[in-house]
Amino acid sequence: MLTIRDMTLEDENSVMEMVREFYQSDAVDHTVDLSVLTETFQNAASENEMIRGLIFEENGIIAGYGYLTFYFASEIGGVNLMIEEVFLKKEYRGKGYGRTFFEWLFREYPDVKRYRLEVTKANEGAAALYQKMGFQFLDYRQMIKDTE
Numbered sequence: 169m170l171t172i173r174d175m176t177l178e179d180e181n182s183v184m185e186m187v188r189e190f191y192q193s194d195a196v197d198h199t200v201d202l203s204v205l206t207e208t209f210q211n212a213a214s215e216n217e218m219i220r221g222l223i224f225e226e227n228g229i230i231a232g233y234g235y236l237t238f239y240f241a242s243e244i245g246g247v248n249l250m251i252e253e254v255f256l257k258k259e260y261r262g263k264g265y266g267r268t269f270f271e272w273l274f275r276e277y278p279d280v281k282r283y284r285l286e287v288t289k290a291n292e293g294a295a296a297l298y299q300k301m302g303f304q305f306l307d308y309r310q311m312i313k314d315t316e
Contacts, residue, residue, distance in 0.1 A: 170265045172272050175213045175221030175233065182230045183209055183221070190255045194290035208235065224256065224265065231265065232256035236273075246281030249273075254285075254294075266294075270301045 175183065187205050190196065212221025212235050224232040235252035251273070256265055273283070285303065287295045 169226065170231065170263075170268045171225045172269065173223050173225065175209075175223050177210075177213045179213060179221075179223055179230070179233075180209060183213075183223075183233050186230075186233055186255050186257065187253075189257075190253060194288060195255075195294065197288045197290070219252070224260075224269065226260060226265075230257075231260035234269065241282060244281040247279070248282045248284050249277055249280045251283065251285040266297045267301065270297075 184206065187209065188202075191200055191205065208219070209221070212219045218237055220236045222234040222236070223230055224234070232255045234254045237250045237252050239248050239250065240246065241248040254266070254269065277283075283303070285298065287298060
Protein backbone atom coordinates (compact mmCIF):
# COMPACT_ATOMS: atom_id res chain seq x y z
CA MET A 169 0.00 0.00 0.00
CA LEU A 170 1.30 3.45 -0.92
CA THR A 171 1.40 6.22 1.66
CA ILE A 172 2.19 9.85 0.93
CA ARG A 173 3.89 12.20 3.37
CA ASP A 174 5.60 15.57 3.31
CA MET A 175 9.28 15.59 2.47
CA THR A 176 11.76 16.53 5.20
CA LEU A 177 15.39 17.63 5.12
CA GLU A 178 16.32 14.17 6.45
CA ASP A 179 15.12 12.72 3.11
CA GLU A 180 17.83 14.53 1.13
CA ASN A 181 20.07 11.56 0.26
CA SER A 182 17.16 9.37 -0.86
CA VAL A 183 15.45 12.14 -2.81
CA MET A 184 18.59 13.41 -4.53
CA GLU A 185 19.42 9.88 -5.68
CA MET A 186 15.96 9.66 -7.28
CA VAL A 187 16.23 13.21 -8.68
CA ARG A 188 19.46 12.28 -10.46
CA GLU A 189 17.76 9.21 -11.95
CA PHE A 190 14.71 11.27 -12.98
CA TYR A 191 16.88 13.84 -14.77
CA GLN A 192 18.67 11.09 -16.70
CA SER A 193 15.42 9.46 -17.85
CA ASP A 194 13.13 10.00 -20.82
CA ALA A 195 10.93 12.15 -18.57
CA VAL A 196 13.34 15.08 -19.06
CA ASP A 197 14.73 16.38 -22.35
CA HIS A 198 17.28 18.90 -21.04
CA THR A 199 20.03 19.08 -18.44
CA VAL A 200 19.70 20.93 -15.14
CA ASP A 201 22.63 21.86 -12.94
CA LEU A 202 22.89 19.75 -9.77
CA SER A 203 23.04 22.92 -7.64
CA VAL A 204 19.59 23.92 -8.93
CA LEU A 205 18.21 20.46 -8.20
CA THR A 206 19.66 20.60 -4.68
CA GLU A 207 18.18 24.06 -4.09
CA THR A 208 14.81 22.78 -5.29
CA PHE A 209 14.96 19.94 -2.78
CA GLN A 210 15.87 22.37 0.02
CA ASN A 211 12.85 24.53 -0.82
CA ALA A 212 10.50 21.55 -1.18
CA ALA A 213 11.54 20.10 2.18
CA SER A 214 11.24 23.44 4.00
CA GLU A 215 8.41 25.81 4.79
CA ASN A 216 8.39 27.43 1.33
CA GLU A 217 4.71 27.95 0.44
CA MET A 218 5.43 27.92 -3.30
CA ILE A 219 6.55 24.29 -3.44
CA ARG A 220 5.54 21.11 -1.61
CA GLY A 221 7.74 18.04 -1.60
CA LEU A 222 6.15 14.63 -1.19
CA ILE A 223 7.55 11.22 -0.34
CA PHE A 224 5.83 8.07 -1.55
CA GLU A 225 6.36 5.05 0.70
CA GLU A 226 5.46 1.38 0.61
CA ASN A 227 5.62 -0.22 4.06
CA GLY A 228 7.88 2.58 5.32
CA ILE A 229 10.35 2.27 2.42
CA ILE A 230 10.74 5.22 0.07
CA ALA A 231 9.29 4.33 -3.32
CA GLY A 232 9.35 7.75 -4.98
CA TYR A 233 8.85 11.47 -4.66
CA GLY A 234 6.93 14.39 -6.11
CA TYR A 235 7.10 18.17 -6.26
CA LEU A 236 4.03 20.41 -6.47
CA THR A 237 3.99 24.16 -7.11
CA PHE A 238 1.11 26.64 -7.10
CA TYR A 239 0.29 29.81 -9.03
CA PHE A 240 -2.69 31.94 -10.04
CA ALA A 241 -3.71 31.71 -13.69
CA SER A 242 -5.87 34.47 -15.15
CA GLU A 243 -7.08 32.24 -18.01
CA ILE A 244 -8.92 30.05 -15.51
CA GLY A 245 -9.52 32.62 -12.76
CA GLY A 246 -7.92 30.61 -10.01
CA VAL A 247 -5.10 28.50 -8.70
CA ASN A 248 -3.12 26.17 -10.93
CA LEU A 249 -1.38 23.26 -9.27
CA MET A 250 1.70 22.31 -11.27
CA ILE A 251 2.92 18.77 -10.84
CA GLU A 252 6.59 19.57 -11.32
CA GLU A 253 8.01 16.09 -10.85
CA VAL A 254 6.59 12.65 -10.11
CA PHE A 255 8.98 9.74 -9.81
CA LEU A 256 8.62 6.13 -8.75
CA LYS A 257 11.58 3.78 -8.51
CA LYS A 258 11.45 1.01 -11.14
CA GLU A 259 10.53 -1.71 -8.67
CA TYR A 260 7.41 0.25 -7.61
CA ARG A 261 6.08 0.94 -11.10
CA GLY A 262 3.12 -1.00 -12.46
CA LYS A 263 1.50 -1.35 -9.03
CA GLY A 264 -1.12 1.37 -9.52
CA TYR A 265 0.82 3.87 -7.41
CA GLY A 266 0.68 6.57 -10.10
CA ARG A 267 -3.10 6.35 -10.05
CA THR A 268 -3.05 6.30 -6.23
CA PHE A 269 -0.98 9.50 -6.23
CA PHE A 270 -3.39 11.32 -8.57
CA GLU A 271 -6.44 10.20 -6.60
CA TRP A 272 -4.74 11.50 -3.43
CA LEU A 273 -3.87 14.76 -5.21
CA PHE A 274 -7.45 15.39 -6.36
CA ARG A 275 -8.75 14.74 -2.81
CA GLU A 276 -6.01 16.85 -1.19
CA TYR A 277 -6.62 19.87 -3.44
CA PRO A 278 -10.31 19.84 -4.44
CA ASP A 279 -10.49 23.64 -4.90
CA VAL A 280 -7.71 23.88 -7.48
CA LYS A 281 -9.02 25.20 -10.82
CA ARG A 282 -6.47 23.37 -12.96
CA TYR A 283 -3.93 20.61 -12.44
CA ARG A 284 -1.07 20.92 -14.87
CA LEU A 285 2.02 18.90 -15.78
CA GLU A 286 4.55 18.47 -18.55
CA VAL A 287 5.44 15.25 -20.32
CA THR A 288 8.05 14.56 -22.97
CA LYS A 289 7.12 12.81 -26.22
CA ALA A 290 9.43 9.94 -25.29
CA ASN A 291 7.61 9.30 -21.99
CA GLU A 292 4.60 7.54 -23.54
CA GLY A 293 3.81 5.40 -20.49
CA ALA A 294 3.43 8.43 -18.25
CA ALA A 295 1.36 10.26 -20.89
CA ALA A 296 -1.02 7.29 -21.11
CA LEU A 297 -1.53 7.34 -17.33
CA TYR A 298 -2.08 11.10 -17.32
CA GLN A 299 -4.72 10.78 -20.03
CA LYS A 300 -6.49 8.05 -18.04
CA MET A 301 -6.54 10.45 -15.10
CA GLY A 302 -8.30 13.10 -17.22
CA PHE A 303 -5.39 15.21 -18.44
CA GLN A 304 -5.46 16.59 -21.99
CA PHE A 305 -2.70 17.87 -24.23
CA LEU A 306 -2.55 21.65 -24.81
CA ASP A 307 -2.00 22.60 -28.42
CA TYR A 308 0.53 25.39 -28.07
CA ARG A 309 4.21 25.85 -27.41
CA GLN A 310 5.70 27.46 -24.36
CA MET A 311 8.46 30.05 -24.48
CA ILE A 312 10.83 30.90 -21.66
CA LYS A 313 13.46 33.48 -20.84
CA ASP A 314 15.83 32.60 -18.04
CA THR A 315 17.30 35.44 -16.01
CA GLU A 316 20.65 33.83 -15.24
